[in-house]
Amino acid sequence: MEKVFIALGSNVGDRERFIRKAVKELSAFIKDIKTAPIYVSKAVGFENQPDFYNTVVAGYTDVEPYELFKMVKDIEKNLGRKKRFRWGPREIDIDILFYGNLIIDTEELIIPHPRLHERDFVLKPLSDISPDHIHPVLKKTVKELLLNLNNRTIISCTESYPQG
Template identity: 70%
Template sequence: MEKVFLGIGSNVGERILYIKNALNLLSQILTEIQTAHFYVSKAVGFEDQPDFINTAISGYTDLEPYELFKKVKDIENKVGRIKRFRWGPREIDIDILFYGSLIIEKDDLIIPHPRIHERDFVLKPLSDLDPDFVHPVLKKPVKELLLNLKEKSIISNLQLSTL
């Protein structure tokens, strides 16, 4: 079993419901899931769109990285993701952030996610889960990457009583 970290976001429609549905489906392929706080953040890349709700989860899997990637994409489709354009609006977006300390650089899969260190809406939830986790490429803990981040997109912490 390998520990993995996934980033989850939504900025279309019933954002919380999409995330809850994704978490439910992810619980079928991961064990010991822990969920970070939820954050509201401005869109990055293409900024003329609604704010995102973002979180991250950690869990364990016996799936190989490509199998996990395929399952994650299947879950996005089941939840209702509509393909639009790069960095466009998303009903649900699930990214593999880390797969243990594994490093994969292929055309169709890059782990760790290549822009983790640039995004507070990824680093802050990761820090909620495991601030001392060391990025296997950058060789720095998540909390240090967050501390050194210049640009911020998080607007607020979303207080939810239950998931």
């Protein structure tokens, strides 16, 4: 079993419900899930849209990386994610942040997530559950990455945890 970290985000409809449903579906193949609080953040990229709810979950899986990627995309589809445009509104967005210490860089899949170190809405919840996890490419802890980040988008914390 490999330890995985998954980011979840939503800014369309009942954002918290979408995240909770995604965590429940992830728990079918990710064991011992640990969840961070849900944070509210401003949109990045295309900024003229509703604020996002974001969190990170960690757990263990024996599902191979490419199959895991397919499974999280299936969850997005099952929960009603509509294709819009890059960085546009999303019912649910699910990204694999880390898969053990694996480094994958293909057209289909990049692990670690290529922009996680630029985003406080990923680093803060990740730091809440695993501050000492070392980024296998950058060789810095999540806590160090967060402390060195200049761009901040988090507005608040909902104080809720997205248990499935």
